[in-house]
Amino acid sequence: MTYQAGRHFLQIPGPTNVPDRILRAIAQPVLDHRGPVWARLQAEVFERIRPVFKTKQPVMIFPASGTGGWESALVNTLSPGDQVLTFDTGQFAVLWGTMARKLGLDVKMLATDWRRAPSPEAIEAALTEDRAHKIKAILLVHNETSNGVMSRVSEIRKAIDRANHPALLMLDTISSLGSADMRMDEWGVDVVVGGSQKGLMLPAGLAFVAASEKARTAAKSAKLPRAFWDWEPMLAAADGKSPLPYTPACNLFYGLKEALDMIEEEGLETVFARHVRHAKATRRAVRAWGLDTVCAEPSEYSQSVTAVFVPEGHSADGLRKVILERFNMSLGAGLGRLGDKVFRIGHLGDFNDLMLAGTLSGVEMGLSLAKVPHRSGGVLAALEYLSGTEERRVAA
Numbered sequence: 536m537t538y539q540a541g542r543h544f545l546q547i548p549g550p551t552n553v554p555d556r557i558l559r560a561i562a563q564p565v566l567d568h569r570g571p572v573w574a575r576l577q578a579e580v581f582e583r584i585r586p587v588f589k590t591k592q593p594v595m596i597f598p599a600s601g602t603g604g605w606e607s608a609l610v611n612t613l614s615p616g617d618q619v620l621t622f623d624t625g626q627f628a629v630l631w632g633t634m635a636r637k638l639g640l641d642v643k644m645l646a647t648d649w650r651r652a653p654s655p656e657a658i659e660a661a662l663t664e665d666r667a668h669k670i671k672a673i674l675l676v677h678n679e680t681s682n683g684v685m686s687r688v689s690e691i692r693k694a695i696d697r698a699n700h701p702a703l704l705m706l707d708t709i710s711s712l713g714s715a716d717m718r719m720d721e722w723g724v725d726v727v728v729g730g731s732q733k734g735l736m737l738p739a740g741l742a743f744v745a746a747s748e749k750a751r752t753a754a755k756s757a758k759l760p761r762a763f764w765d766w767e768p769m770l771a772a773a774d775g776k777s778p779l780p781y782t783p784a785c786n787l788f789y790g791l792k793e794a795l796d797m798i799e800e801e802g803l804e805t806v807f808a809r810h811v812r813h814a815k816a817t818r819r820a821v822r823a824w825g826l827d828t829v830c831a832e833p834s835e836y837s838q839s840v841t842a843v844f845v846p847e848g849h850s851a852d853g854l855r856k857v858i859l860e861r862f863n864m865s866l867g868a869g870l871g872r873l874g875d876k877v878f879r880i881g882h883l884g885d886f887n888d889l890m891l892a893g894t895l896s897g898v899e900m901g902l903s904l905a906k907v908p909h910r911s912g913g914v915l916a917a918l919e920y921l922s923g924t925e926e927r928r929v930a931a
């Protein structure tokens with residue numbers, strides 16, 4: 536391998552770029568995880584993570600990738616044979632449902648064409664039909680990373696309430712936590728699952744699970760076997776009442792503390808607005824190229840990732856290969872049934888206008904090199920939006 540000068544552009548939708556501040560924070564000597572210095576760090580981090588979830592509920596932190604958080608959510612609240620409502624709306628939603636099936640749950644799946652999120656109306660209908668209340672939980676993905684479609688959670692909450700159904704609402708926020716607004720308490724979400732390596736700008740290795748009072752009550756009688764993922768010792772640690780039940784990913788906690796500092800300095804709402812803006816600029820470019828986003832519903836556009844179809848008969852993986860080799864940039868691949876049909880531009884985490892401009896330039900040059908039919912001018916359209924030139928032109 537020859538040396539490739541300059542930074543690699545890691546524009547997959549997670550793991551994301553880890554900023555230098557966080558890398559430096561992680562590069563510390565390892566501490567005694569039962570000692571007093573650690574106890575203070577643990578208490579601080581568990582407290583300061585709650586506002587990112589917009590919750591007063593405890594947030595548990597497991598040494599795992601996000602998938603572990605999925606398992607933790609299921610095994611603590613459900614019993615063998617319980618019915619769960621899941622969605623064939625994208626690769627991650629399907630994988631969560633598949634995990635539920637492996638754990639012995641009775642999985643009911645509502646489908647879409649993978650271009651929109653679960654519809655509040657379909658959920659309301661499924662719950663209204665379930666008069667016996669067999670459905671115990673709804674497994675919803677907030678931001679479906681495989682197709683760039685975001686669920687309208689507050690509307691789905693209202694649909695559940697209209698059906699007057701007691702199922703627990705579980706929400707995967709692995710690729711939206713810290714990049715899209717998520718209001719656990721206001722939206723009445725019972726279990727929120729997050730991960731460290733996307734919006735939170737850390738390496739992979741921390742899984743977050745926040746649980747409402749209703750979910751914690753369900754955990755008292757749930758019968759699925761649980762050991763590593765058990766909430767009880769984690770809740771005690773989150774409350775500051777006891778040490779963690781096993782060795783935490785100590786150095787990632789230093790990084791998380793730094794990430795929380797950065798989010799507080801920028802302001803959580805400003806972070807969200809920055810993501811909305813970059814997503815809009817990206818869609819401006821896609822439209823100017825004459826290409827289609829996978830997401831077909833404007834009210835469900837993701838603000839952290841944009842998935843783009845290549846025209847029929849062309850290879851998205853071939854395009855990604857050219858872009859990686861020529862410009863040292865990684866884009867996300869199409870997953871599951873979207874394999875080779877789409878490429879995904881991650882625009883989340885520690886990211887700014889010029890990084891987006893570089894990213895879109897790499898895509899536009901790659902489209903030409905890979906001979907994917909498109910119009911030029913996508914980058915320009917994005918720059919006009921980012922610089923405000925577009926608004927001035929429209930106003931004039």
Ligand SMILES: *Cc1c(COP(=O)(O)O)cnc(C)c1O
Binds near residue numbers: 710
């Ligand atoms: C990345 C991702 C996952 C998987 O998380 P891991 O950390 O890879 O286990 C699950 N759901 C969504 C929405 C994701 O984006």
